[in-house]
Amino acid sequence: MPACDCPVETAAQTDTEWFIPGAGPTGFGHLLLTGRRQSSMENQRMISLKNLTKVYGQGEESIKVLDNLDIDVAAGEILAVVGPSGAGKSTLAQCINLLERPTSGQIIVNGEDLARLPERKLRVARRRIGTIFQSASLLSRRTAAENIALPLQYLGVTPAETKSRVGELLEREGLSHRATHYPFELSGGQLQRVGIARALALRPAVLLSDEATSGLDPETTRSVVALLRELRDDLDLAVVFITHEMDTVLHVADSAARLHAGRIAEQGSLLELLTDHDSVLGRALQPRLASAQPADGTRAWQVGYDSRSVPADWLQRVSADLGEPVSLLAATIQSINGASTGNATVGLGAPAHLAVAAFARHGLHATPLETGIADLDPKPALHAQEELQWA
Numbered sequence: 001m002p003a004c005d006c007p008v009e010t011a012a013q014t015d016t017e018w019f020i021p022g023a024g025p026t027g028f029g030h031l032l033l034t035g036r037r038q039s040s041m042e043n044q045r046m047i048s049l050k051n052l053t054k055v056y057g058q059g060e061e062s063i064k065v066l067d068n069l070d071i072d073v074a075a076g077e078i079l080a081v082v083g084p085s086g087a088g089k090s091t092l093a094q095c096i097n098l099l100e101r102p103t104s105g106q107i108i109v110n111g112e113d114l115a116r117l118p119e120r121k122l123r124v125a126r127r128r129i130g131t132i133f134q135s136a137s138l139l140s141r142r143t144a145a146e147n148i149a150l151p152l153q154y155l156g157v158t159p160a161e162t163k164s165r166v167g168e169l170l171e172r173e174g175l176s177h178r179a180t181h182y183p184f185e186l187s188g189g190q191l192q193r194v195g196i197a198r199a200l201a202l203r204p205a206v207l208l209s210d211e212a213t214s215g216l217d218p219e220t221t222r223s224v225v226a227l228l229r230e231l232r233d234d235l236d237l238a239v240v241f242i243t244h245e246m247d248t249v250l251h252v253a254d255s256a257a258r259l260h261a262g263r264i265a266e267q268g269s270l271l272e273l274l275t276d277h278d279s280v281l282g283r284a285l286q287p288r289l290a291s292a293q294p295a296d297g298t299r300a301w302q303v304g305y306d307s308r309s310v311p312a313d314w315l316q317r318v319s320a321d322l323g324e325p326v327s328l329l330a331a332t333i334q335s336i337n338g339a340s341t342g343n344a345t346v347g348l349g350a351p352a353h354l355a356v357a358a359f360a361r362h363g364l365h366a367t368p369l370e371t372g373i374a375d376l377d378p379k380p381a382l383h384a385q386e387e388l389q390w391a
């Protein structure tokens with residue numbers, strides 16, 4: 001691979017591997033999105049939302065917040081839901097666990113249509129759904145262990161069984177040494193881990209995470225993300241991960257959906273989104289690169305590549321085609337199920353129309369990064385973030 005001589009880990013067949021020179025804001029420099037993605041997508045549908053609509057208020061005052069959503073999440077899959085503020089992300093989470101009743105549509109969790117269940121059965125079904133929030137929402141006068149025990153105590157589980165389950169969860173989350181500490185004595189990451197342990201106390205099949213990593217520092221975000229992925233694999237959880245942090249989506253999710261004004265604007269696996277040049281979400285998911293400056297007399301281009309259609313030595317080929325050097329200014333590469341995809345910033349001096357033609361001959365999608373020639377591409381990649389207007 002010509003982009004960089006830094007080491008790239010070898011991934012298993014089904015692994016997703018990211019190599020990112022120049023770590024992003026959350027500090028992930030090199031990341032391995034581990035496998036089972038192919039197989040998990042084939043897994044049992046754990047959450048199935050059909051024509052989900054939620055309207056708040058009535059008459060002229062009414063506001064349609066979710067508009068006919070269809071979403072599926074398999075067991076062992078983490079679906080990230082992203083979108084601007086007010087898009088309806090939290091309402092979606094509240095509808096999935098029936099804290100909010102949908103106006104119409106179905107919420108099928110583990111084969112049961114929650115919206116149709118009588119109250120008593122709904123209470124039982126809700127136990128299969130754990131929820132974690134931005135602030136872990138722990139009770140301040142209870143210790144970590146007592147907070148985790150709460151759902152078990154509400155259910156009337158015996159003290160011996162509660163103690164055993166809480167001990168198991170504390171150990172799994174590496175919190176045994178903090179069992180008797182109160183929330184004010186815990187770090188942000190530890191608080192979030194206690195929140196996750198409490199959400200798992202009743203052995204749910206589904207985990208809803210509403211901005212659970214927002215506000216955490218990069219190191220803590222990384223550990224919470226690693227924990228969620230571990231839980232997904234060990235417990236075969238279906239996870240809906242609501243966030244506005246694109247960096248985190250890249251590291252935690254198997255698939256992503258973009259919500260806009262209550263509708264799904266696009267959704268797909270990370271591979272599909274990252275290799276779709278027309279995908280707003282795919283472009284926003286590309287790691288932000290700290291690019292070197294192009295040399296005098298040359299201009300910078302952003303190039304998207306995909307090994308299924310682009311030769312590995314594309315850089316040399318484009319250079320030979322143009323009869324001039326093409327310098328590499330920044331690059332990422334990710335290998336997903338044996339296919340390498342990524343993007344690079346390169347510098348070259350050829351006129352724009354010749355460069356576009358040369359890139360296209362080698363199967364590359366290229367966009368000039370300078371102003372004044374944007375007419376070559378109606379959607380320059382640099383604008384993806386603004387286009388999404390993340391909160």
Ligand SMILES: Nc1ncnc2c1ncn2[C@@H]1O[C@H](COP(=O)(O)OP(=O)(O)OP(=O)(O)O)[C@@H](O)[C@H]1O
Pocket residue numbers: 056057063065083084085086087088089090091092391
């Ligand atoms: N209980 C409610 N009654 C009336 N309107 C509501 C209610 N809850 C939310 N809304 C409205 O629904 C819309 C979507 O809100 P929601 O909190 O789901 O968005 P969000 O995408 O999670 O936003 P953010 O990222 O800012 O948290 C907003 O316009 C909000 O004002």
